[in-house]
Amino acid sequence: MVVATSMPENKEKAIQLDLPVIDLSWRRDAVKKLAVRACEEFGFFKVINHGIPKEIIERVDRKSKEFFALPASEKQKVGPPNPLGYGSKKIGPNGDTGELEYLLFHTNPSSINQRVGMINKKDPKSFSCVANDYVESVRELTCKILEIIGEGLGLYDTKAFSRLIRESESDSLVRMNHYPPYHGINAEKELNCMNNKDDKGYRLGFGEHTDPQILTVLRSNDVEGLQIQSPSDCTSWIPVKSDPSAFFVNVGDALQAMTNGRLVSVRHRAMANTKRSRLSTMFFAAPSLQTSIYPLPEMMTVDNHQRYRPYTWAEYKKTMYSLRLASNCLELFRIDSKGNNSMR
Ligand SMILES: C=C1C[C@]23C[C@@]1(O)CC[C@H]2[C@@]12CC[C@H](O)[C@@](C)(C(=O)O1)[C@H]2[C@@H]3C(=O)O
Ligand SMILES: O=C(O)CCC(=O)C(=O)O
Numbered sequence: 001m002v003v004a005t006s007m008p009e010n011k012e013k014a015i016q017l018d019l020p021v022i023d024l025s026w027r028r029d030a031v032k033k034l035a036v037r038a039c040e041e042f043g044f045f046k047v048i049n050h051g052i053p054k055e056i057i058e059r060v061d062r063k064s065k066e067f068f069a070l071p072a073s074e075k076q077k078v079g080p081p082n083p084l085g086y087g088s089k090k091i092g093p094n095g096d097t098g099e100l101e102y103l104l105f106h107t108n109p110s111s112i113n114q115r116v117g118m119i120n121k122k123d124p125k126s127f128s129c130v131a132n133d134y135v136e137s138v139r140e141l142t143c144k145i146l147e148i149i150g151e152g153l154g155l156y157d158t159k160a161f162s163r164l165i166r167e168s169e170s171d172s173l174v175r176m177n178h179y180p181p182y183h184g185i186n187a188e189k190e191l192n193c194m195n196n197k198d199d200k201g202y203r204l205g206f207g208e209h210t211d212p213q214i215l216t217v218l219r220s221n222d223v224e225g226l227q228i229q230s231p232s233d234c235t236s237w238i239p240v241k242s243d244p245s246a247f248f249v250n251v252g253d254a255l256q257a258m259t260n261g262r263l264v265s266v267r268h269r270a271m272a273n274t275k276r277s278r279l280s281t282m283f284f285a286a287p288s289l290q291t292s293i294y295p296l297p298e299m300m301t302v303d304n305h306q307r308y309r310p311y312t313w314a315e316y317k318k319t320m321y322s323l324r325l326a327s328n329c330l331e332l333f334r335i336d337s338k339g340n341n342s343m344r
């Protein structure tokens with residue numbers, strides 16, 4: 001049910017919407033139908049009863065909080081985000097900025113060990129062990145969700161997506177974002193004069209974009225901020241109610257391409273709250289660099305021609321890193337009904 005609640009002057013409509021919730025303890029038959037429907041309509045859903053032990057989640061939350069509380073000089077020891085490392089306010093290589101700091105790592109255990117070993121010299125393994133345990137549990141959850149989606153789509157090979165993430169060469173990433181609160185004596189007043197804020201005075205934390213990978217699995221603390229673009233209207237943003245006990249799943253560009261546009265890579269953004277820190281952790285599930293991504297034959301029919309040209313994940317990454325955050329990278333790989341592509 002969609003309800004327009006207000007029409008603020010900044011032209012962005014605030015809408016309320018019941019976002020899809022998938023309970024993994026439900027019957028498989030129901031879960032697969034609902035997951036596919038959610039990915040078609042919103043490109044997004046919330047997962048509850050996911051089975052990831054509370055201790056794994058609590059430990060990663062604690063480590064992330066401890067890391068971001070360190071002095072800047074300590075955090076910088078991780079190295080600048082090129083693109084992996086520790087970053088503050090700068091997002092990507094093309095001038096994008098946001099009110100956040102972050103850690104971005106490859107998910108293979110040695111990548112995390114190498115980079116974070118620099119921080120806690122007394123106990124170099126503690127951050128990496130906690131992060132690696134988290135990554136492995138969330139990788140498993142991601143594969144389970146991808147298999148549910150594969151079944152829901154009626155694929156002959158229901159593991160076609162999950163196999164790419166289980167590969168040892170998978171290029172999956174993990175990101176920890178910290179959106180600090182905005183203090184200062186005149187915080188509220190200053191915010192009212194700032195650009196990059198919404199009608200509640202929240203500042204833009206991470207600007208609008210789609211995720212380029214196959215699937216993103218996100219978890220956050222209880223501070224809201226994530227918003228997804230309404231499927232029916234590109235100027236409306238739907239705030240996602242925070243739920244630290246749940247995971248939030250969104251379709252990425254590669255899954256949109258492999259399903260020939262049936263599942264949608266949703267545009268989303270994160271706002272920074274004025275009063276409290278938002279902490280979020282994302283697992284970006286990606287294939288290996290040499291994997292060829294193309295619409296699966298089962299996703300094409302006489303009425304639905306091939307919508308994207310084949311590309312390797314390495315080619316897509318190169319293109320995406322040449323673009324600004326808000327760009328629509330997948331559009332450059334689209335082909336029309338005559339098979340023409342604008343990039344070639
Ligand atoms: C501005 C950029 C940051 C980004 C790479 C890009 O050139 C465009 C896509 C951005 C994004 C969004 C989702 C993920 O957070 C991310 C790690 C990714 O794979 O694509 C970031 C990139 C980044 O921060 O390096
Ligand atoms: O931090 C968040 O809540 C979302 C961040 C995000 O979308 C991203 O890092 O790609």
Ligand SMILES: [Fe+2]
Binds near residue numbers: 209210216268
């Ligand atoms: Fe994202």
